[in-house]
Amino acid sequence: MTGKSIGLQLRRNGFKLTPQRRAIIDVISGSEEHLTPSDIYSRLQHKYPGIGLVTVYRTLELLENSGLLCEVHIGDTCRSYLKRKRPGEHHHHLVCAGCGKVVDFVDCELGDLENRLTSETGFSIDSHLLEFMGRCASCRKLVSK
Amino acid sequence: MTGKSIGLQLRRNGFKLTPQRRAIIDVISGSEEHLTPSDIYSRLQHKYPGIGLVTVYRTLELLENSGLLCEVHIGDTCRSYLKRKRPGEHHHHLVCAGCGKVVDFVDCELGDLENRLTSETGFSIDSHLLEFMGRCASCRKLVSK
DNA sequence: GGCTCAATTGAAAATGATTTTCATTTATAA
DNA sequence: TTATAAATGAAAATCATTTTCAATTGAGCC
Ligand SMILES: [Zn+2]
Ligand SMILES: [Zn+2]
Ligand SMILES: [Zn+2]
Ligand SMILES: [Zn+2]
Secondary structure, eight states, rough: HHHHHHHHHHTTTTTOHHHHHHHHHHHTTTBBOOOHHHHHHHHHHHTTTTTOOOHHHHHHHHHHHHHOOOEEOSSSOEEEEEEETTTTTTEEEETTTTTTTTTOOOOOOOOOHHHHHHHHOOOOOOOEEEEEEEEHHHHHHHOOO | OOHHHHHHHHEEEEEEEEHHHHHHHHHHOOOOBOOOHHHHEEEEEHTTTTTHHHHHHHHHHHHHHHTOOOEEOOOSSSSSSEOOOSTTOOEEEETTTTOOBBBOOOOOOOHHHHHHHHHHHEEEEEEEEEEEEEEOOOHHHHHHH
16 A cells, blocks of 8 residues: 555545655555654654654554554554554565564464364454564664674 | 562572562462453552552563463553463463453464565564453353343 | 671662653644 | 535644662672
């Protein structure tokens, strides 16, 4: 999903497409890394100065409610976001602890485990959270130098 | 692992076993639910009033560094804790969205997926985060009434 | 049982992240 | 172009967490 199509999707949902929102979408779309609100805020200062941190928070909330963002739970902050490449599609993340780069994967194959847990515990299961943490090839090179 | 043995473990590691720490361990040990720092703080007020929230934070940090606690990432707060039943043993959690009750399971069987991701992406993988979210039997009854 | 001392505690202040408030501006549809 | 509801930004408010520091205390030692 491109930055432009994210903007169009917002409009289709009845929201205004302001320059601030374009800029924020632009920053998120142009990053392979997961970004916190203040990461996004500081990246904005270069290309689009003057946008308030409040607007970043509000836009993130809007994009998230519209299903256009992914969350990453890695590390300590639970508040780090990423463009959702294919909205609606079930997937998970492999995250680099060095640079924050995120790779998606769709085959989690947790169905059997889920069924067994359901019958063993009496819980009904609604969803799951799965993330792998590691180091991407280029971050590994840096360390070994 | 009992509350008492958690206390002993702390002493073995060279820390003092104060009444405040006993009380906090007691609260955590007596709960099947994951608890945030302020959850713990408010539960303390009944049985052991006067313990400061700062002490709760400090004790949680200590217990976590000693590997005696589990973290739950469910929901919005990344800061919710639980007694670690068998320190050192690899396991994951099934969490009730209604009451917060947590059930452990040890068989995650993510090795094959991990190997495939490693070779497909060039990442090295260090760890993973896996949690199932659902509703326990008694919370399901409440809803259906 | 008392003595000593570093570790621990709690109150208050400081910090940091997020949310709310509200007056002003602006994207969009007519 | 105009009207209008939505969106913005600055500042204040709120909430979670950490730091500071003086007073207290657990645990080893006599
Ligand atoms: Zn990397
Ligand atoms: Zn999955
Ligand atoms: Zn429940
Ligand atoms: Zn596992």
